[in-house]
Amino acid sequence: MKSDSLPRQLHEENRRSWNAATEAHNSHKPDQAGFLRDRGHTLFPEEIELLGDLRGKKILHLQCNSGQDSLSLAKLGATVAGVDISDTAIAFAKQLSLDSGIPGKFVRADVFDWLDDAILKTDQYDIVFSSYGAICWLSDIYRWADCIAKILIPNGKLVLMEFHPYMMLFEEDWSLKYDYFPDGKCMHWDDGIGDYVALAGSALSPMGQLEGVKDFKNTTPCNEWMWNIQDILQSSIQAGLIIRLFKEYPYSNGAKLLDGMIEKPGRRMYPPAYLPAMPLMFGMVAQKPE
Numbered sequence: 001m002k003s004d005s006l007p008r009q010l011h012e013e014n015r016r017s018w019n020a021a022t023e024a025h026n027s028h029k030p031d032q033a034g035f036l037r038d039r040g041h042t043l044f045p046e047e048i049e050l051l052g053d054l055r056g057k058k059i060l061h062l063q064c065n066s067g068q069d070s071l072s073l074a075k076l077g078a079t080v081a082g083v084d085i086s087d088t089a090i091a092f093a094k095q096l097s098l099d100s101g102i103p104g105k106f107v108r109a110d111v112f113d114w115l116d117d118a119i120l121k122t123d124q125y126d127i128v129f130s131s132y133g134a135i136c137w138l139s140d141i142y143r144w145a146d147c148i149a150k151i152l153i154p155n156g157k158l159v160l161m162e163f164h165p166y167m168m169l170f171e172e173d174w175s176l177k178y179d180y181f182p183d184g185k186c187m188h189w190d191d192g193i194g195d196y197v198a199l200a201g202s203a204l205s206p207m208g209q210l211e212g213v214k215d216f217k218n219t220t221p222c223n224e225w226m227w228n229i230q231d232i233l234q235s236s237i238q239a240g241l242i243i244r245l246f247k248e249y250p251y252s253n254g255a256k257l258l259d260g261m262i263e264k265p266g267r268r269m270y271p272p273a274y275l276p277a278m279p280l281m282f283g284m285v286a287q288k289p290e
């Protein structure tokens with residue numbers, strides 16, 4: 001393990017927590033290889049719109065988990081490399097690539113280590129993509145953006161599709177609890193990453209549903225870092241990227257993260273009817289200058 005200012009022991013605890021959660025999540029998804037090979041993909045239209053034409057593009061998918069979205073990007077014509085800290089997720093992704101026959105290169109690594117190595121090797125990508133529950137696991141979003149800027153080709157772009165920091169103000173019952181100006185504060189959760197795939201039903205499992213693991217309890221704690229819109233924009237700006245697009249959505253895709261969320265067409269989750277419209281998801285495209 002490298003010695004630097006990052007809280008590596010907390011990243012490692014997250015790795016173990018994600019290993020346990022990933023096994024539970026995949027237990028609910030039947031025949032993923034057959035689905036990807038013959039029937040569809042797992043991306044939402046919102047990220048497809050921001051990614052643009054992927055044919056012939058070299059794309060890096062950061063925090064790719066089990067590779068379903070990565071292989072979906074490959075189906076749309078990209079050459080894909082996926083990176084994730086979870087052993088279970090990367091083992092699953094490699095097998096999914098073999099079983100589906102869709103090519104993808106998957107590496108198990110801490111994202112910060114992987115980016116440092118890529119910079120040393122002068123690896124370059126057309127697009128860096130990350131989505132849906134990724135930035136809360138970054139202990140330093142400024143370092144992350146800086147590294148990404150270094151591995152993009154001129155005119156290359158960072159595409160981020162994420163749950164909105166505004167949603168992170170709320171407890172599960174929608175009571176206001178958390179600070180909007182957390183300044184990268186670390187939150188430790190004794191309950192590890194939960195089984196949000198079981199809670200979401202078909203919304204996170206377009207290939208169908210299996211009962212799978214029942215009443216999953218994750219006994220490995222996890223640690224999240226809170227970044228607000230200022231951090232998200234400013235980290236890319238400070239890294240020298242130009243914000244080309246920033247979009248907010250009044251729904252979140254797939255996951256029913258808070259109580260009573262209402263599913264509407266497109267697997268979009270809205271707040272319960274007694275609440276006003278609010279931003280639950282955002283998309284960003286940040287481009288490296290020529």
Ligand SMILES: C[S@@+](CC[C@H](N)C(=O)[O-])C[C@H]1O[C@@H](n2cnc3c(N)ncnc32)[C@H](O)[C@@H]1O
Nearest residue numbers: 018063064065069084085086110111131133137
């Ligand atoms: C909510 S998942 C992202 C899901 C992803 N959008 C997908 O395509 O399925 C968050 C991922 O971040 C990974 N992760 C957390 N900390 C990490 C780190 N320091 N380095 C690399 N991956 C990390 C976890 O293992 C997990 O797979």
